[in-house]
Amino acid sequence: MSNQNLIIDDQQSGITKIGVIGSGTMGRGIAQVAATANCKVVVYDTNEEALKESERKLIKVLNRLIEKGKIDQVKRDQILNNIESSTSLDSLSESDLVIEAIIENLEIKRSVFQNLEKLVSKDCIIASNTSSLSIASLAASCEHSDRFIGIHFFNPAPLMKLVEIIPAIQTDQKTTEGATKIIKNWGKLTVLAKDTPGFIVNRVARSFYGESLRIYDEGIADFATLDWIMKEIGGFRMGPFELMDFIGNDINYTVTETVFKEFFYDGRFKPSFTQKRMAEAGLLGRKTSKGYYDYSEGATRPEPNMDKEKGSVIFNRILCMLINEAADSLYLGIASRDDIDTAMTTGVNYPKGLLKWADEIGITQCVKTLDDLFDLYHEERYRCSPILRQMKNSNTNFY
Numbered sequence: 001m002s003n004q005n006l007i008i009d010d011q012q013s014g015i016t017k018i019g020v021i022g023s024g025t026m027g028r029g030i031a032q033v034a035a036t037a038n039c040k041v042v043v044y045d046t047n048e049e050a051l052k053e054s055e056r057k058l059i060k061v062l063n064r065l066i067e068k069g070k071i072d073q074v075k076r077d078q079i080l081n082n083i084e085s086s087t088s089l090d091s092l093s094e095s096d097l098v099i100e101a102i103i104e105n106l107e108i109k110r111s112v113f114q115n116l117e118k119l120v121s122k123d124c125i126i127a128s129n130t131s132s133l134s135i136a137s138l139a140a141s142c143e144h145s146d147r148f149i150g151i152h153f154f155n156p157a158p159l160m161k162l163v164e165i166i167p168a169i170q171t172d173q174k175t176t177e178g179a180t181k182i183i184k185n186w187g188k189l190t191v192l193a194k195d196t197p198g199f200i201v202n203r204v205a206r207s208f209y210g211e212s213l214r215i216y217d218e219g220i221a222d223f224a225t226l227d228w229i230m231k232e233i234g235g236f237r238m239g240p241f242e243l244m245d246f247i248g249n250d251i252n253y254t255v256t257e258t259v260f261k262e263f264f265y266d267g268r269f270k271p272s273f274t275q276k277r278m279a280e281a282g283l284l285g286r287k288t289s290k291g292y293y294d295y296s297e298g299a300t301r302p303e304p305n306m307d308k309e310k311g312s313v314i315f316n317r318i319l320c321m322l323i324n325e326a327a328d329s330l331y332l333g334i335a336s337r338d339d340i341d342t343a344m345t346t347g348v349n350y351p352k353g354l355l356k357w358a359d360e361i362g363i364t365q366c367v368k369t370l371d372d373l374f375d376l377y378h379e380e381r382y383r384c385s386p387i388l389r390q391m392k393n394s395n396t397n398f399y
């Protein structure tokens with residue numbers, strides 16, 4: 001039976017059997033999403049304590065949802081009944097779709113997939129929630145690599161609507177269609193991304209942090225001012241430094257470094273020493289009570305310089321860097337125009353799609369800003385995407 005038939009059969013029986021590997025932050029969230037959508041879920045983890053902790057956390061989350069009036073007791077019990085925990089990989093043998101969410105290590109993931117493939121039916125779709133590894137390299141661990149795909153959820157999975165679907169070069173179209181259908185049935189918004197570093201969101205968003213850090217490193221503005229600019233002038237929910245502190249400077253730095261290395265050290269993605277040192281020093285942000293800001297009790301926040309004129313110049317620089325990456329992603333076929341804009345507005349809550357924003361401020365202005373920066377620095381970081389230059393010359397817009 002093909003994967004396509006399998007999905008149709010699932011719709012008839014109404015039940016999809018989902019396996020989740022790893023009961024950490026992401027595995028727990030994915031299991032909750034699938035169980036809420038009435039799938040039968042088996043969560044497998046090698047660490048029994050992690051499974052117990054995950055169950056405790058899930059119960060807490062569900063109880064909070066009852067308090068908020070989002071679900072009732074019956075639904076809570078139904079969700080919990082839909083989830084089974086196991087320390088045996090064998091328990092995933094009946095799965096229609098298995099989503100792996102374990103430690104971000106290529107060799108460990110590959111060995112798990114090799115063992116898994118011996119147990120599941122040949123129609124089972126095997127997926128990874130990896131943020132940074134190539135889907136092709138993971139798919140290659142499977143004998144039937146055409147059934148393998150990347151399904152990238154955002155944290156927290158139950159709240160974040162976006163899911164990036166990433167077929168590897170080996171992935172069969174039916175696997176992509178089958179996986180997309182299941183994830184959509186869970187109420188998620190899917191976008192299709194090419195198997196390239198950072199997929200859509202983690203690639204395009206790099207400039208939000210990177211260019212802000214660069215401006216800080218050059219002494220043009222401090223953290224508080226940059227955060228004020230992006231929120232007050234740009235309309236972003238959080239400033240880049242607040243957001244890095246929220247994500248964790250260790251995690252955010254690792255993503256930046258991985259994307260940089262994976263892009264064959266393209267200067268556009270070059271990390272910042274400031275961020276590296278913050279991670280090395282253990283100034284990780286909220287989780288250590290200290291990062292760019294001090295989160296200890298009674299600590300005060302530094303005051304931003306609320307100079308709107310200067311702020312607008314800085315905002316335009318960061319925005320054009322973001323637009324350049326979004327435009328280049330379209331140029332290189334990473335995703336469609338609409339998927340790129342959807343990914344950034346729903347995956348990281350940007351106030352507007354970047355390509356739509358480019359049209360609003362004008363393609364000519366984007367090109368001029370980038371060319372002025374390139375003239376000043378002569379760094380690859382500021383090279384303008386060919387698509388923007390072509391559009392400027394032909395006087396066209398994205399929409």
Ligand SMILES: NC(=O)c1ccc[n+]([C@@H]2O[C@H](COP(=O)([O-])OP(=O)(O)OC[C@H]3O[C@@H](n4cnc5c(N)ncnc54)[C@H](O)[C@@H]3O)[C@@H](O)[C@H]2O)c1
Nearest residue numbers: 022023024025026045046047050101102103104130131155
């Ligand atoms: N945390 C995020 O914000 C986020 C977002 C998107 C994607 N991801 C990706 O999701 C994956 C998981 O991330 P996380 O933050 O949930 O990790 P986590 O550390 O919270 O959880 C990982 C779990 O996997 C278990 N595990 C480790 N090795 C295992 C093995 N060989 N077999 C079975 N279980 C094993 C651990 O016991 C742990 O419970 C990673 O690939 C990560 O890149 C994370």
